[in-house]
Amino acid sequence: MGDVISIDGPAGAGKSSTARKVAQELGFLYVDTGAMYRAVTLAAIRNNIDVQNADQVTQMASKLKIRFKKIDGEYHTFLDGEDVSREIRSSEVADLVSPVSAIAGVRKVLVDQQRKMAQDHDVVMEGRDIGTNVFPDAEYKFFITADVEVRAQRRMKDYQKNGQALNQEKIVEELKKRDKIDSSREHAPLKKPDGAFVVDTTDLDFDEQVQIIVNKVKQ
Ligand code: DC
Numbered sequence: 001m002g003d004v005i006s007i008d009g010p011a012g013a014g015k016s017s018t019a020r021k022v023a024q025e026l027g028f029l030y031v032d033t034g035a036m037y038r039a040v041t042l043a044a045i046r047n048n049i050d051v052q053n054a055d056q057v058t059q060m061a062s063k064l065k066i067r068f069k070k071i072d073g074e075y076h077t078f079l080d081g082e083d084v085s086r087e088i089r090s091s092e093v094a095d096l097v098s099p100v101s102a103i104a105g106v107r108k109v110l111v112d113q114q115r116k117m118a119q120d121h122d123v124v125m126e127g128r129d130i131g132t133n134v135f136p137d138a139e140y141k142f143f144i145t146a147d148v149e150v151r152a153q154r155r156m157k158d159y160q161k162n163g164q165a166l167n168q169e170k171i172v173e174e175l176k177k178r179d180k181i182d183s184s185r186e187h188a189p190l191k192k193p194d195g196a197f198v199v200d201t202t203d204l205d206f207d208e209q210v211q212i213i214v215n216k217v218k219q
Helices: 015-026 033-046 054-063 091-101 104-117 130-134 148-161 168-184 206-218
Strands: 004-008 029-032 066-071 074-079 123-127 140-145 197-200
Touching (some): 004 130, 015 123, 015 206, 029 033, 029 066, 029 074, 029 104, 033 066, 033 074, 033 104, 033 123, 091 104, 091 168, 104 130, 130 140, 140 206, 148 168, 197 206
Parallel strands (some): 004 123, 029 123, 140 197
Antiparallel strands (some): 066 074
């Protein structure tokens, strides 16, 4: 079992970009668990499976092969051999990913895979339940937050990069809705893990966020 750095927090707080850079600086493997829930959601949409049908979604999820590959320095997500990195960031997937990730069976399938990924590697794993549920004994736990307006601005840039134009109001609504479902669901809800170090990134720039975490780990 390798060392685990867990990074949890609400959508758009800067977890992914920060976790990627921390992993690069420390030479750890980076695992974006949100991308795994998004890949399951995309597969449900493509297969016309109702996301309220927990059994069908779980059965489908257990057969999917979700993999990460680093290509030219960028992390790509593969679903059954197809690069779906762009599609999993669409607003259609964002709209349905919270109900999918509230399904206990889906969580079990993905959490088992996440635990296996840390068996032979040091990992920076990012998500909503990493420090509370996947690795409650992680060596280093972080909880990253930021004001919802600031998170919406960051998300808007992500969508623009992806070629989607959405207004900020819609994104604030989407984030609030997602945070509410993610924090109030029965199975592994989003909350600050015991013993986690909190990083509020509202007034921090990217390099500051990264350095706070890297310094804490090196201490
Ligand atoms: O980090 P993200 O926005 O890509 O995550 C997408 C959704 O996946 C998020 O709304 C909740 C869910 N998720 C989860 O339930 N548990 C995780 N460990 C990671 C993400």
